[in-house]
Amino acid sequence: MNLSRREAIVRLAVFLGASVVGPRLLADRIGRSDAGAAGYSDADLALLDEIGETIIPATPGAPGAKAVGIGAFIVMMVADCYYPAEQAAFKAGLGQLAADFAARHGGSFSDSPAAARTAFLNELDREQKAHTAALRRRSRQARGEAGTEEKDDPARPVPHYFRMMKDLTLLGYFTSEFASTQLLGWVEVPGHYDGNVPYVKKTLAPAPA
Amino acid sequence: MSATDTHTYDAIVVGSGISGGWAAKELTEKGLKVLLLERGRNIEHIKDYVNALKQPWEIPHRGRDTIAAREAHPVLRRDYVLNEGNPDFWVNEAASPYTEKKPFDWFRGYHVGGRSLMWARHSYRWSDLDFEANAKEGIAVDWPIRYADLAPWYSHVEKFAGISGSKEGLPQLPDGEFLPQMSMNCVEKEVAARIRRHFNDTRRLIIGRTANLTQPHQDRVNCQFRNKCWLGCPFGAYFSTQSSTLPAAMRTGNLTLRPFSIAKRLLYDRDARRVTGVEILDAETRQTVEFKARIVFVCASALNSAWLLMNSATEVWPDGLGSSSGELGHNVMDHHLRAGASGRVEGFADRVIYGRRPTSCYVPRFRNLHGDEGRGYLRGFGYQGSASRQGWAREIGELGVGAELKEALSEPGPWTMGLGGFGEILPYHDNRITLDPEKKDQWGLPVLAMDCSIRDNELKMRRDMQDDAAEMLEAAGVKDVRRNDGGYNFGRGIHEMGSARMGRDPKTSVLNAHNQVWDAPNVFVTDGACMTSANCVNPSLTYMAITARAADFAVAELKRGNL
Numbered sequence: 043m044n045l046s047r048r049e050a051i052v053r054l055a056v057f058l059g060a061s062v063v064g065p066r067l068l069a070d071r072i073g074r075s076d077a078g079a080a081g082y083s084d085a086d087l088a089l090l091d092e093i094g095e096t097i098i099p100a101t102p103g104a105p106g107a108k109a110v111g112i113g114a115f116i117v118m119m120v121a122d123c124y125y126p127a128e129q130a131a132f133k134a135g136l137g138q139l140a141a142d143f144a145a146r147h148g149g150s151f152s153d154s155p156a157a158a159r160t161a162f163l164n165e166l167d168r169e170q171k172a173h174t175a176a177l178r179r180r181s182r183q184a185r186g187e188a189g190t191e192e193k194d195d196p197a198r199p200v201p202h203y204f205r206m207m208k209d210l211t212l213l214g215y216f217t218s219e220f221a222s223t224q225l226l227g228w229v230e231v232p233g234h235y236d237g238n239v240p241y242v243k244k245t246l247a248p249a250p251a
Numbered sequence: 252m253s254a255t256d257t258h259t260y261d262a263i264v265v266g267s268g269i270s271g272g273w274a275a276k277e278l279t280e281k282g283l284k285v286l287l288l289e290r291g292r293n294i295e296h297i298k299d300y301v302n303a304l305k306q307p308w309e310i311p312h313r314g315r316d317t318i319a320a321r322e323a324h325p326v327l328r329r330d331y332v333l334n335e336g337n338p339d340f341w342v343n344e345a346a347s348p349y350t351e352k353k354p355f356d357w358f359r360g361y362h363v364g365g366r367s368l369m370w371a372r373h374s375y376r377w378s379d380l381d382f383e384a385n386a387k388e389g390i391a392v393d394w395p396i397r398y399a400d401l402a403p404w405y406s407h408v409e410k411f412a413g414i415s416g417s418k419e420g421l422p423q424l425p426d427g428e429f430l431p432q433m434s435m436n437c438v439e440k441e442v443a444a445r446i447r448r449h450f451n452d453t454r455r456l457i458i459g460r461t462a463n464l465t466q467p468h469q470d471r472v473n474c475q476f477r478n479k480c481w482l483g484c485p486f487g488a489y490f491s492t493q494s495s496t497l498p499a500a501m502r503t504g505n506l507t508l509r510p511f512s513i514a515k516r517l518l519y520d521r522d523a524r525r526v527t528g529v530e531i532l533d534a535e536t537r538q539t540v541e542f543k544a545r546i547v548f549v550c551a552s553a554l555n556s557a558w559l560l561m562n563s564a565t566e567v568w569p570d571g572l573g574s575s576s577g578e579l580g581h582n583v584m585d586h587h588l589r590a591g592a593s594g595r596v597e598g599f600a601d602r603v604i605y606g607r608r609p610t611s612c613y614v615p616r617f618r619n620l621h622g623d624e625g626r627g628y629l630r631g632f633g634y635q636g637s638a639s640r641q642g643w644a645r646e647i648g649e650l651g652v653g654a655e656l657k658e659a660l661s662e663p664g665p666w667t668m669g670l671g672g673f674g675e676i677l678p679y680h681d682n683r684i685t686l687d688p689e690k691k692d693q694w695g696l697p698v699l700a701m702d703c704s705i706r707d708n709e710l711k712m713r714r715d716m717q718d719d720a721a722e723m724l725e726a727a728g729v730k731d732v733r734r735n736d737g738g739y740n741f742g743r744g745i746h747e748m749g750s751a752r753m754g755r756d757p758k759t760s761v762l763n764a765h766n767q768v769w770d771a772p773n774v775f776v777t778d779g780a781c782m783t784s785a786n787c788v789n790p791s792l793t794y795m796a797i798t799a800r801a802a803d804f805a806v807a808e809l810k811r812g813n814l
Contacts (some may be wrong), residue, residue, distance in 0.1 A: 048582055060277045093419045096652055096653070097652040097656070119315070122312060122317045122318065123312055125314065125318065142469050147564070160652060164651035164652065164653075168651070184273050185738070186447070190589075190738030190740050190743075191589070191737040191738055192327075192355065196321070208518040208652065211661065213313055213315070213644075214313075214562070217307045218308050219308045221643075221661070222306070222308060226642070228306075229606075229804065230304075230306055230604035231475050231477060232475065232476040232607060233476065234606055235433065235434060235606035235607075235608045236434075236604070237435060237436025237437055237438075237439070237604065237605075238436060238437040238602055239603050239604065240303040240601060241600075241601050241602060241663065
């Protein structure tokens with residue numbers, strides 16, 4: 043499975059002149075069995091890859107979320123870091139997304155043109171933002187002045203499923219080796235500190251055809 | 252259970268964190284044969300910092316907590332300290348329960364080095380403002396020491412530990428023996444200048460004084476600005492037992508380090524009115540072992556040091572050694588926090604930060620200092636805070652999904668600046684810990700029950716902690732300033748103090764001016780337990796100084812034949 047994704051990773055690595063160890067590790071470690079155990083099929087993973095790619099698409103010089111194995115990453119994160127109610131909401135949300143898209147556009151999300159997918163997810167994004175804002179208002183009211191915040195409260199309200207998808211896509215992408223080193227200027231051992239450096243916008247070489 | 256295995260040392264130190272490490276170093280360097288007991292496992296310097304060199308993408312959940320980690324750490328998960336990078340540096344909570352009569356966040360490190368591996372490294376001296384406050388205000392009891400007693404010992408520990416900072420000439424925050432300071436970023440410099448002008452220099456934003464090396468020091472490498480201290484530093488660039496005091500103590504040839512050794516009780520000789528040693532439970536063999544020594548330094552962290560006293564000499568005093576005063580386990584303090592303000596900084600869009608500075612800026616206490624008494628509360632608070640550019644995790648409300656979002660998040664976001672207060676908690680007699688009469692741990696040992704809360708003084712202070720932060724940020728030109736109060740559970744400051752306080756009178760204190768237990772003068776308690784008041788600054792540097800001072804006194808007394 044996922045030959046195309048792996049191929050993309052290898053091609054990306056070759057293009058970056060980098061070792062394939064990083065992305066390969068990710069793809070290998072979060073394998074089919076983990077995803078299967080969490081109740082996700084190959085088709086689910088492929089759909090999550092496409093959702094991720096629509097949130098963070100490949101652009102000139104910079105691969106998109108699919109190339110960092112985002113579908114497998116998301117499934118792993120949902121299984122390991124979310125509470126059962128959130129996992130259920132996420133899974134149901136994935137199905138709902140596919141069904142809603144098909145009902146609206148008459149085709150599958152993955153096979154539809156990028157413009158339609160983007161427009162559809164933008165609408166979902168507006169929905170999740172409204173939902174999140176409402177949850178925040180309610181939690182502030184419920185906590186009141188006396189309450190103490192807990193970082194990871196098991197009783198926290200279940201987020202909108204698309205908030206989880208977007209959040210995990212951004213997390214997986216922007217902490218990937220590519221984004222860290224090529225987009226965000228991550229240096230593991232800076233050696234010194236300078237709090238007043240002129241910002242130079244990076245330029246990325248266009249991707250090979 | 253039979254104790255057949257007896258070993259004899261000049262001194263036993265219980266606990267290997269910041270205080271215990273210092274006790275071991277000072278005592279061994281003065282020629283004593285020392286046994287250093289640690290209840291948990293060993294963590295070897297560098298070798299056991301398993302995540303310290305991993306890149307962000309090599310951390311499986313990218314730093315997010317898993318359900319399993321949260322379930323394993325039901326207390327730790329309440330605040331930021333639970334982190335995918337170092338869960339093994341925190342106590343196994345299931346194996347080490349305690350009772351919360353009122354909410355109490357107890358974040359413990361049961362291993363060699365204790366919390367010296369995970370501490371925040373802010374290092375500040377106290378002043379006479381703090382040592383005299385109880386006496387002047389009629390709160391609790393007077394400290395038996397003053398700044399002059401401790402000043403040379405602050406110098407002593409600073410020179411060895413390596414504290415970077417700026418000399419400011421502030422009476423409430425005495426200068427020390429500093430390595431070159433770390434620098435502020437461009438926004439912090441601007442905010443600092445504006446605050447100083449606006450408040451006529453009665454409030455000041457300075458760079459944090461931190462136990463991170465800004466130049467090579469004592470065989471240790473200077474800070475590389477990775478800001479991963481909590482994973483253990485492979486450069487040894489911040490002060491910890493492992494990087495600093497333990498190797499020094501080992502070099503003397505006088506130290507025996509014994510991990511997996513749970514101190515159960517101090518062995519008390521009622522005729523000699525002295526402690527003769529320590530009974531431990533070997534956590535690996537489950538056997539009880541007795542060690543003998545002429546003096547014992549109790550540095551098990553504030554609450555556990557009190558626990559050890561409570562479990563000792565109960566045949567003489569049912570509530571334990573040091574309980575004759577009625578103060579053992581009382582007067583528990585911490586610093587209350589999670590109240591402040593933050594906002595957005597305009598401009599500086601063409602400026603970014605290189606490197607990850609492992610400390611923040613600091614605002615020394617300014618309340619109840621400059622003739623502004625009468626705010627309805629005693630004492631004061633300081634702030635830690637910094638300015639930074641937001642990263643990819645920021646919310647961009649107007650953007651949905653796609654290339655534009657990707658492009659925007661690949662660029663540095665707006666500058667923000669925040670200040671978070673650390674407030675003094677008064678020593679209330681009824682803020683106390685006791686032995687839970689029912690609950691036992693896996694060793695059959697009693698566990699602590701916490702019954703502590705903040706009161707009116709602290710709650711009033713919390714309002715100023717928010718309002719003053721907002722006022723300073725607004726005065727500095729920061730926009731969209733929002734006050735915040737995340738609430739506070741006792742203990743969340745991770746600065747537990749006061750459970751065996753120092754004093755001038757055995758009727759009202761557990762320890763004398765040299766940290767000796769009044770009822771057993773060859774027992775010294777030099778960690779946070781000894782504190783008579785809490786001040787608002789991070790306390791570890793003071794524990795170091797107090798420990799070094801007490802060790803010097805103890806050895807002198809031994810030589811004089813007084814112990």
